[in-house]
Amino acid sequence: MANTNQAGVKRVERPLSPHLQIYRPQLTSFTSILTRITGNALIVGVALAVWWLLAAAVSPAYFAVANAVCTSWFGDLVFAGSAWAVWYHYLAGLRHLYFDAGKGLDVATAEKLGWGVIIGSVVLTVLTIVIV
Amino acid sequence: MRYLTARKRAIGKGSAHTGTEHHWSMTVSAVALAFLVPTWVYVFGHALGQDYDTVRATFARPFPSILTAMVLVVGMRHFAKGATMMIEDYARGTARKLCIIAAYSISSVIVATGLYALVKIAL
Numbered sequence: 001m002a003n004t005n006q007a008g009v010k011r012v013e014r015p016l017s018p019h020l021q022i023y024r025p026q027l028t029s030f031t032s033i034l035t036r037i038t039g040n041a042l043i044v045g046v047a048l049a050v051w052w053l054l055a056a057a058v059s060p061a062y063f064a065v066a067n068a069v070c071t072s073w074f075g076d077l078v079f080a081g082s083a084w085a086v087w088y089h090y091l092a093g094l095r096h097l098y099f100d101a102g103k104g105l106d107v108a109t110a111e112k113l114g115w116g117v118i119i120g121s122v123v124l125t126v127l128t129i130v131i132v
Numbered sequence: 133m134r135y136l137t138a139r140k141r142a143i144g145k146g147s148a149h150t151g152t153e154h155h156w157s158m159t160v161s162a163v164a165l166a167f168l169v170p171t172w173v174y175v176f177g178h179a180l181g182q183d184y185d186t187v188r189a190t191f192a193r194p195f196p197s198i199l200t201a202m203v204l205v206v207g208m209r210h211f212a213k214g215a216t217m218m219i220e221d222y223a224r225g226t227a228r229k230l231c232i233i234a235a236y237s238i239s240s241v242i243v244a245t246g247l248y249a250l251v252k253i254a255l
Contacts, residue, residue, distance in 0.1 A: 002227065004158075007233060032179075036214075036218055039211070039214050040211075040214065040215055040218060042211070043211060043215075043242075044207075045244060046207070046243060047238075048212075049180075049219065050242050050245050050246045050249070051245075052180070053191065053246060053249040053253075054245050054248070054249040055198070056184065056187045056188055056249065056253065057188075057248070057249035057250075057252035057253045058249075058252075060184050061173075061185045062191070064184075067181075070179050071178060071180070072180075077227070079180070083173070083177075086169060086173065090165075090169060090170075092164065093162050093165075093166070094166065096162075097159065097162065097163070100159065100211065107242070128173060131174070131177075132172060132173070132177025132178055132182075
């Protein structure tokens with residue numbers, strides 16, 4: 001594992017962070033990794049939304065196709081999933097800003113905030129689906 | 133005999149290879165999106181499922197149009213930088229470079245397409 005650099009110093013091949021395999025699963029790490037997954041997954045919903053908008057700009061016939069896809073079970077699934085993802089990422093992002101300010105970093109508060117993010121995202125998603 | 137000091141050998145070897153610009157940029161765009169996104173979700177959610185003329189009328193109005201443009205520009209930059217962060221954690225070498233280029237390319241295509249659509253609807 002160890003190799004030697006030009007300066008003659010022995011170096012160890014270290015794992016890349018965050019190296020999920022060696023962490024014990026816990027609420028704080030789970031909510032953190034979910035922030036990353038939701039943030040990156042949102043590209044799917046955004047791409048679908050922009051395609052729908054492009055279709056509305058191009059022609060009624062093209063819009064009919066895009067609108068049919070977006071309001072089908074597939075579109076509903078993507079947009080409902082995106083609604084949850086956006087709210088989860090939103091609340092977790094606010095939590096990150098709070099952490100960045102040096103607050104809420106003790107385990108009890110961090111776990112409480114974690115549950116707040118999970119429950120809050122579900123509540124906001126239901127509200128979104130009901131209201132819009 | 134070593135000619136380099138320990139500090140000189142350490143500089144630039146951190147995982148980020150840069151200072152805090154990336155993190156600060158994410159913070160700034162996150163705060164912007166915190167204001168933009170809830171309003172946009174409401175506007176988009178209402179427009180989705182409406183007929184062709186209603187959708188065009190919605191996005192022809194200044195507020196929904198400018199809001200959508202801002203969400204796309206700020207959001208896709210936030211995405212490209214966030215995706216880069218993930219890629220840097222899990223991929224190395226050429227794969228890392230190709231993935232980062234792909235992330236920026238997808239974001240750019242989405243922004244360009246969205247802005248084209250908004251301009252075309254507005255005109």
